[in-house]
Amino acid sequence: MTDDRARAVRYDEFLGAITRRFVGAVVAAASVAPGEVVVDLGAGLGRLGWAAHLAGATAILVEQSPDMLEAARARHPELRAVCAAGEALPFADRSIDAVVAGFFLNHLDDPAAGLAEIRRVLKPGGRLAATVWADRLAARHNSVIVEAVAAVHPEAVSARPPSDAGAGPRMLAAIAAAGFADAQAELLAATTRVWSAAHLLEGTRTTTWDNAALIEAVPPARAGALEAEVRRLVEPYRDGPGFELPASAVLLTARRPG
Numbered sequence: 001m002t003d004d005r006a007r008a009v010r011y012d013e014f015l016g017a018i019t020r021r022f023v024g025a026v027v028a029a030a031s032v033a034p035g036e037v038v039v040d041l042g043a044g045l046g047r048l049g050w051a052a053h054l055a056g057a058t059a060i061l062v063e064q065s066p067d068m069l070e071a072a073r074a075r076h077p078e079l080r081a082v083c084a085a086g087e088a089l090p091f092a093d094r095s096i097d098a099v100v101a102g103f104f105l106n107h108l109d110d111p112a113a114g115l116a117e118i119r120r121v122l123k124p125g126g127r128l129a130a131t132v133w134a135d136r137l138a139a140r141h142n143s144v145i146v147e148a149v150a151a152v153h154p155e156a157v158s159a160r161p162p163s164d165a166g167a168g169p170r171m172l173a174a175i176a177a178a179g180f181a182d183a184q185a186e187l188l189a190a191t192t193r194v195w196s197a198a199h200l201l202e203g204t205r206t207t208t209w210d211n212a213a214l215i216e217a218v219p220p221a222r223a224g225a226l227e228a229e230v231r232r233l234v235e236p237y238r239d240g241p242g243f244e245l246p247a248s249a250v251l252l253t254a255r256r257p258g
Contacts, residue, residue, distance in 0.1 A: 008071035011045060014203030018141065018192045018247050019102055020047055022131050025188055026100050027051045029253045030129035036097035041086055041118070041130075042104025046072035049079055052100065062089065086114040091121040098122075101130035105174075105252070106167040107209070115178035124258025128180065131249040132167035134187060138248040140237065141192050142211060145204050148229040149214045156217035168250035180254035192247040193239075197231035200245075 026048055032038055034056025040049030043061035045068070052059040053076075061081040063069040073081045084090050086108050099118050108114035118128055136143040150157040168185055176183040194200045205215045218226050237243045 008045065008065075008068045010206045011071075013207065015207040016045065016047075018190070019131075021190055022102065022188055022249050022251070023047050023051050025251055026102060026129045026131055027055060029251055030098040030100050030127045032057050032098055032100075037095065038098045038100060039089070039091070039096050039121070041089075041099055041101040042107065043072055043081070044068055044102065046076045046079060046081070048100045048102050050076050052098075053079060057097075062086070085109075087117055089117045089121050093120055094123045094126075096121045096123065096126060098127040098129070101128075103131055103133065103249075105130050105171050106132045111171070111174050112178065115174055115180075119178055119180060119256055122256040124256055126256045128175070128252070128254045128256075130171075130252045131188070132171055132252065134168060134246075134248040134250050138187065138189070138246050140234075140245040141194070141200065141204075141247045144200065144230060144233045144245070145211045145214060148226055148233055149218060151229045152222050152225045153218045156214050168252070172250075172252055175252060175254050179257070181257045183252070183254040186251045186253075188249045188251050190247050190249065191244045193242050193244055194234070195242040197227050197234060200234065200243075201227060201230055 032052045032055045036057045038052040038057040038059050040046060040059060040061050043049055043063045046061045049059035049061045059079050061072050061079055062084050063072060064085050066083055069081055069083050082090055087110050099122060133139040133142055146157060172183055172185045201215060205212045234243045234245065237245050
């Protein structure tokens with residue numbers, strides 16, 4: 001089983017349990033209406049697209065990973081699904097009513113090119129609604145991993161800076177620079193429960209990409225030290241038998257002028 005296939009299978013066991021709580025806010029912010037055409041960009045398992053479909057829209061899933069796309073098709077056979085990069089969308093100019101993206105924009109290889117593509121395919125007045133993770137203290141399920149790896153094997157973090165860091169302000173500026181109007185950001189506060197340092201490490205390693213790469217870059221001889229550092233960092237969030245970690249998102253919205 002490929003890494004992406006394994007992540008698709010296990011996604012809902014950890015990361016999906018966090019991201020699904022933001023689906024309603026994204027679809028509402030995109031003002032999805034019956035009869036509209038909505039693209040779920042970086043669709044993953046297609047949860048945003050499915051919510052748009054339930055709102056009466058024609059939803060199209062766009063996912064670059066063939067394995068993740070296969071999992072999305074199996075879950076939502078009613079929806080059209082296409083394999084494409086965010087920087088090269090297979091749609092005509094001014095043909096899409098809204099684009100929604102869950103925790104994807106900050107993973108674009110070329111954010112400026114990806115945002116230009118979104119603007120190109122949107123109709124005049126078309127809407128963009130997307131989530132990225134909030135900053136370090138508001139999204140500790142991410143930042144604890146980065147900080148722990150930096151403490152025990154700093155070479156891994158310096159070689160692969162996490163794309164999630166500071167994503168909200170950075171992406172909001174990029175959206176405005178791409179020529180969108182009314183670019184705004186809103187914090188969506190949330191928490192997630194983990195039961196132990198090992199639970200957080202395993203969930204991150206098996207269902208994420210960037211932070212999984214950080215964990216896997218730690219030499220096996222330092223694995224115990226990594227878990228101990230994660231345990232130290234999550235201790236302030238202890239709540240009964242587990243830990244309640246901040247896992248907040250930033251909701252980014254904008255529209256194509258016209």
